[in-house]
Amino acid sequence: MTYQLNKTDRKISGTLSLTGSKSISNRALLIRALCEEPFEINRLAAANDTELMEALIASSDEVRDAGPAGTTFRFLTAYLSLQPGTQILTGTERMKQRPIGVLVEALRSLGANIEYLEKDGYPPLKIGEAETLGSNNQLSISAATSSQYISALLMIAPVLPNGLELTLEGNIVSRSYIEMTLGLMRYFGVTAEWDGNTVKVAPQKYQARDFTVEADWSAASYHYALAAFADELDLQLDGLFPESTQGDAALVPIMEQFGIQSTFNETGVRLTKSGKEPTQMFEWDFILCPDIAQTMAVICAGLGVQGLFSGLETLSIKETDRIKALQVELGKVQAYFSKLPPRFSPNSQKQYFMVEGKADLTNTPAFDTYEDHRMAMAFAPLAMYGTILINEPMVVEKSYPHFYEDLEFLGFTVKR
Numbered sequence: 001m002t003y004q005l006n007k008t009d010r011k012i013s014g015t016l017s018l019t020g021s022k023s024i025s026n027r028a029l030l031i032r033a034l035c036e037e038p039f040e041i042n043r044l045a046a047a048n049d050t051e052l053m054e055a056l057i058a059s060s061d062e063v064r065d066a067g068p069a070g071t072t073f074r075f076l077t078a079y080l081s082l083q084p085g086t087q088i089l090t091g092t093e094r095m096k097q098r099p100i101g102v103l104v105e106a107l108r109s110l111g112a113n114i115e116y117l118e119k120d121g122y123p124p125l126k127i128g129e130a131e132t133l134g135s136n137n138q139l140s141i142s143a144a145t146s147s148q149y150i151s152a153l154l155m156i157a158p159v160l161p162n163g164l165e166l167t168l169e170g171n172i173v174s175r176s177y178i179e180m181t182l183g184l185m186r187y188f189g190v191t192a193e194w195d196g197n198t199v200k201v202a203p204q205k206y207q208a209r210d211f212t213v214e215a216d217w218s219a220a221s222y223h224y225a226l227a228a229f230a231d232e233l234d235l236q237l238d239g240l241f242p243e244s245t246q247g248d249a250a251l252v253p254i255m256e257q258f259g260i261q262s263t264f265n266e267t268g269v270r271l272t273k274s275g276k277e278p279t280q281m282f283e284w285d286f287i288l289c290p291d292i293a294q295t296m297a298v299i300c301a302g303l304g305v306q307g308l309f310s311g312l313e314t315l316s317i318k319e320t321d322r323i324k325a326l327q328v329e330l331g332k333v334q335a336y337f338s339k340l341p342p343r344f345s346p347n348s349q350k351q352y353f354m355v356e357g358k359a360d361l362t363n364t365p366a367f368d369t370y371e372d373h374r375m376a377m378a379f380a381p382l383a384m385y386g387t388i389l390i391n392e393p394m395v396v397e398k399s400y401p402h403f404y405e406d407l408e409f410l411g412f413t414v415k416r
Contacts, residue, residue, distance in 0.1 A: 002366065003393040003404065004415040005383035010231040016406055017238040018220060018268075020045040020213035021246060022399045023071070023177065026053045027155065027184050028211055030075045033057045034082075034159050035188065037208035043239065044213055047399040066091045068371060068398065070098060071148055073123065077103055078152035080127045081112035082159065088117065090124035094371055097122065103149040106141050110134055110160070134160030143168035143197060144313065147177035154181050157201035158190045168197045173313055176247030176288040183245045187211065215239025215268070217248035218374070219400050221295040224251050225381035226410065227271045228258045228278070228299050235410075238268035247288040254292075257282055258299065278303055285350075287311030294378035297326050297355050301335035302382055304358030310350045323353070325370050329379060332367065333359040361386035373398040383412060 025045040066073040101121030113128035157164035189207030261274040300307035335357035366389035
């Protein structure tokens, strides 16, 4: 399936109510499953991953298929290790290529009963009932590993008989997602001590409290891209909070560099032009907000701004290898996403990537999506400059099912 997108003007105006954050929603669902009493979760993400998470938690099936949902798979691995009986947790072929070994070995060291059914270190998993889970409460894992592994361990920590003392070895990546997890745990009555690289969670009970999910700042990034490309702008995005637990809220200061003013009000944030010209050289470390790196690469290409990106360590193990995907797809419009040699960062040891060139849509480009929702949505704003094609466009259902309808509301033509 392919969608054709274009827009005949460069005007963006209107009001959108964004879907709830998938990251927050999935954490709230797991905490509710671990809580002894039910509570209401308002504004859950209208996303396939979240609907799947909710359904699989409630399921009594022996085989549970998480499809392509990485967060769902990782959180359920930890959750099912606490449950009676035996379950098999599987996913798509791409999911079977995404490593799970760090989390499985960590859970095993706590006493979990988990076996690999195919390739060691990868899904699918056979998760049996554990007789001694939590007897050991001290654990060390690499701080450079996925924050979803760390969050999964932290969320089950308070219900373990001896709690958990988790030491993160090395430099912490995606710290904002760990802080999001601890903030949600705190909202539901669980305290934790984070001292240096060690997080201690004593055994305690989650307290049931009704909860409202903030809108998804990752979803907002695609509309910030539209704002950056627009000549006329007055866009209201409802559901976003000025004090956010999401690392992707870094969009507010980032987009100031591109002439976008964010003004918070009672229902969300209003985007207008600040009157400042976009920067000609953009530099950012995405270690706390890796999910908006694709969007920012496309913004730089669309405007012809040179971009220097770092903090992309986790992009290669997402739904696809997002670095390779960006290189291929930006190349279709004569823009380039290049890895810089180590000599450019001899002291910091950071890995830098450079975005160069201005997107040329003379020949209608057809962008591939690689089973990755963010590839589809990051490249869609280029339709502000001319007609584009999006292959396998409905990957957006993973996190933002109404994405194309929202584009149509803003004046885009979407031919299905």
